[in-house]
Amino acid sequence: MLTPYEVTLDNNATVLTVRGSLDINTAPALAEEIDKIIEAKPDKITVDLSTLELIDSSGVAALVKLYKGIRSTGGNIGFSGAKDQPLAIFKLLRMDRVFDL
Amino acid sequence: MLTPYEVTLDNNATVLTVRGSLDINTAPALAEEIDKIIEAKPDKITVDLSTLELIDSSGVAALVKLYKGIRSTGGNIGFSGAKDQPLAIFKLLRMDRVFDL
Amino acid sequence: MHEKVPERIWLTIPGALRYRAVAVRVVAEAARLVSGSARHDEHDLDEHDVRDPFDTAVVSAFMEIFNNVAIHAYHRDEAGRIEITITTRERELIIELADTGTPFDPRKVPELPNATELDIAALPEGGMGLHIAKSMLDDVSYQPGPPNKWRLAKRLPPTTQIARS
Amino acid sequence: MHEKVPERIWLTIPGALRYRAVAVRVVAEAARLVSGSARHDEHDLDEHDVRDPFDTAVVSAFMEIFNNVAIHAYHRDEAGRIEITITTRERELIIELADTGTPFDPRKVPELPNATELDIAALPEGGMGLHIAKSMLDDVSYQPGPPNKWRLAKRLPPTTQIARS
Ligand SMILES: Nc1ncnc2c1ncn2[C@@H]1O[C@H](COP(=O)(O)OP(=O)(O)O)[C@@H](O)[C@H]1O
Numbered sequence: 026m027l028t029p030y031e032v033t034l035d036n037n038a039t040v041l042t043v044r045g046s047l048d049i050n051t052a053p054a055l056a057e058e059i060d061k062i063i064e065a066k067p068d069k070i071t072v073d074l075s076t077l078e079l080i081d082s083s084g085v086a087a088l089v090k091l092y093k094g095i096r097s098t099g100g101n102i103g104f105s106g107a108k109d110q111p112l113a114i115f116k117l118l119r120m121d122r123v124f125d126l
Numbered sequence: 127m128l129t130p131y132e133v134t135l136d137n138n139a140t141v142l143t144v145r146g147s148l149d150i151n152t153a154p155a156l157a158e159e160i161d162k163i164i165e166a167k168p169d170k171i172t173v174d175l176s177t178l179e180l181i182d183s184s185g186v187a188a189l190v191k192l193y194k195g196i197r198s199t200g201g202n203i204g205f206s207g208a209k210d211q212p213l214a215i216f217k218l219l220r221m222d223r224v225f226d227l
Numbered sequence: 228m229h230e231k232v233p234e235r236i237w238l239t240i241p242g243a244l245r246y247r248a249v250a251v252r253v254v255a256e257a258a259r260l261v262s263g264s265a266r267h268d269e270h271d272l273d274e275h276d277v278r279d280p281f282d283t284a285v286v287s288a289f290m291e292i293f294n295n296v297a298i299h300a301y302h303r304d305e306a307g308r309i310e311i312t313i314t315t316r317e318r319e320l321i322i323e324l325a326d327t328g329t330p331f332d333p334r335k336v337p338e339l340p341n342a343t344e345l346d347i348a349a350l351p352e353g354g355m356g357l358h359i360a361k362s363m364l365d366d367v368s369y370q371p372g373p374p375n376k377w378r379l380a381k382r383l384p385p386t387t388q389i390a391r392s
Numbered sequence: 393m394h395e396k397v398p399e400r401i402w403l404t405i406p407g408a409l410r411y412r413a414v415a416v417r418v419v420a421e422a423a424r425l426v427s428g429s430a431r432h433d434e435h436d437l438d439e440h441d442v443r444d445p446f447d448t449a450v451v452s453a454f455m456e457i458f459n460n461v462a463i464h465a466y467h468r469d470e471a472g473r474i475e476i477t478i479t480t481r482e483r484e485l486i487i488e489l490a491d492t493g494t495p496f497d498p499r500k501v502p503e504l505p506n507a508t509e510l511d512i513a514a515l516p517e518g519g520m521g522l523h524i525a526k527s528m529l530d531d532v533s534y535q536p537g538p539p540n541k542w543r544l545a546k547r548l549p550p551t552t553q554i555a556r557s
């Protein structure tokens with residue numbers, strides 16, 4: 026199974042790249058990674074959604090959890106690159122403004 | 127519908143690029159193009175199969191027709207780049223040797 | 228253009244999340260047959276897959292309803308089946324699902340709170356599925372059973388050009 | 393590893409070439425469930441789709457058999473249906489097709505001549521379909537009807553590792 030995400034460090038900023046389909050089948054693996062990221066309390070994290078092709082409500086829940094976790098420790102989180110079906114879902118849920126998409 | 131082929135001229139050699147799926151649904155369009163190519167009696171033609179992902183017997187028939195048509199007028203024809211499922215089909219039909227793949 | 232005779236696809240699969248990809252592929256292709264974005268390219272149900280807004284809406288809604296049946300009606304036990312009937316018309320797609328799992332009363336499901344820019348805590352981490360499905364489609368109805376029956380319908384907006392003849 | 397209970401997918405579609413993509417997608421996904429190359433990625437039934445030799449063989453054979461039913465049994469008239477039953481076992485995939493079109497006698501179909509390097513004229517431009525299907529699978533059988541019934545079977549070779557648990 027294709028790993029749906031990748032965590033990299035880019036100039037001291039954590040970058041989480043989410044790929045392919047983030048859904049009920051793939052979100053649990055990402056949720057584990059998200060717990061680790063939140064625990065590390067990064068100052069700044071960017072979530073790259075430019076290669077995310079499909080998302081369902083489980084995937085959205087995982088991203089919301091990350092957003093809340095980072096913000097609750099005073100960190101900065103930015104989302105970038107959402108398009109097509111994922112962007113339509115974020116807009117529908119009015120998360121495009123919160124996520125600053 | 128995605129065009130399954132493209133004809134280009136590269137240093138005086140005709141290049142036919144066949145993309146995606148060459149099958150019962152897409153082969154008829156290519157067959158028309160093949161008739162035109164054969165009529166033009168090119169000295170040399172290269173068929174680029176590197177972006178061909180799927181082929182069925184209708185697709186193979188179209189390529190055989192092209193091969194025979196070019197050879198019957200003394201022209202040169204080369205195939206390149208076949209992989210995965212199409213390569214498996216050419217091998218099964220023992221056309222990998224004829225087509226020099 | 229004459230009204231096309233409705234055509235049907237019947238698909239029955241185990242009510243397990245593992246099989247969702249099978250169903251989503253069929254639904255996506257059926258959506259493309261209606262929206263005219265079909266490419267007859269079996270290899271290419273891919274990243275470019277659900278770009279058309281009609282296809283996007285249908286696939287998004289269907290994924291949520293399927294998840295719910297596998298999780299809430301069948302409690303992830305993978306024992307039951309899901310029967311899916313897809314009807315494609317000239318400008319409309321209808322998807323019916325039937326399952327023999329636990330029924331529920333949709334009126335008792337709380338509404339999703341509205342997320343606002345500054346109210347981070349209000350961002351939902353669940354309960355979005357039915358909202359997504361209802362918002363994306365023209366019609367979502369549920370009839371408790373067994374069998375429990377879902378009916379999802381989406382029409383092409385009048386402005387959309389039909390690409391195929 | 394314990395033997396998995398066989399699971400079934402039933403798919404009924406119009407016997408038209410336009411619907412082949414729907415069936416191929418389901419068959420490809422079922423093949424992946426057996427071969428272990430499934431990725432649970434609905435977006436990604438794409439160019440990387442049929443790389444696994446098992447999936448390649450199954451999809452190649454199925455396309456030919458489906459074409460033949462739509463063309464030879466149903467004469468491209470798109471009026472009939474094709475019922476497809478897919479059984480996935482731990483290491484085997486069985487695809488059954490039923491149609492109500494014109495039956496035929498496979499023994500009367502001439503064998504495909506062997507293409508040799510220098511004999512260009514002998515390269516076939518037709519009659520390759522059944523040869524491809526038989527060569528790619530472990531078992532191809534046909535029972536004239538109506539309904540006419542095809543049974544296609546492919547087993548995983550013993551050396552292939554199963555990727556999923
Ligand atoms: N098919 C179903 N069968 C039984 N209960 C369901 C079904 N679909 C939804 N529900 C109920 O409705 C609630 C809301 O569903 P949904 O909006 O999809 O959010 P979520 O699944 O995240 O809870 C579920 O928690 C469940 O109690």
Ligand SMILES: Nc1ncnc2c1ncn2[C@@H]1O[C@H](COP(=O)(O)OP(=O)(O)O)[C@@H](O)[C@H]1O
Pocket residue numbers: 183456460461464465494495496501518519520521522523
């Ligand atoms: N499902 C079918 N129903 C009726 N006739 C068939 C069927 N499949 C194959 N045939 C017959 O067998 C012949 C060989 O089929 P095939 O090897 O697929 O090559 P082709 O379809 O190119 O002729 C066909 O021409 C047709 O006469």
